[in-house]
Amino acid sequence: MLREDMPRKSAVYSGVELRKVEAFRMARYVMITPNPENDVKDYMDRWAHRNGLSGHPGARRIGWDFPFVSQEQQSRFGLRGYAAAWMLPEGFEPECCDGVEMASQGSATYACITVTDPFIRPFESIPGAYGRIMEYLNANGFRENPTEDCLPCFEHEYERDGRSYMDVYVHVESVGQTHLFTPFR
Helix, strand or coil: CCCCHHHHHHCCECCCEEEEECCEEEEEEEEEECCHHHHHHHHHHHHHHHCCCCCCCCCEEEEEECCCCCHHHHHHHCCEEEEEEEEECCCCCCCCCCCCEEEEECCEEEEEEEEECCCCCHHHHHHHHHHHHHHHHHHCCCCECCECCECCEEEEEEEECCEEEEEEEEEECCCCCCCCCCCCC
């Protein structure tokens, strides 16, 4: 890495912090395609619009890699998997499902980092965010906490003041009251 690139690269990431994500319901869908992130996000955005969820306070779209793609699907056909979900506001009931699965998650603690302009170099900056979280966990004695009732990790994209951001979340073991939490935004 060139010395002049170092400040620019580090400015892409915030510090890692612990966030408590309250329990939520979600509507989720998975696609395995050559471009699954855009394909499934578009599908879920159309689903949200049809169900009156777009622009609803408290509704957020999240996503995560879907790792259950065979080696043949990857190498022979160039396929990858991605899941997208809309976090549903309290009391919201969709009118139609269109193959979208409803699921719930309990309250959980996540290590989180924010990536500024994540799509300028997505195959560098997004994996780099996960790497920084793992370094933070190792340095501070935390461990990932994959459980069946919580997402092991997810990403939340948003825009603010004309810039795009992505918060990357990795589920960690529960920690004591001595740690300061930032609530999910």
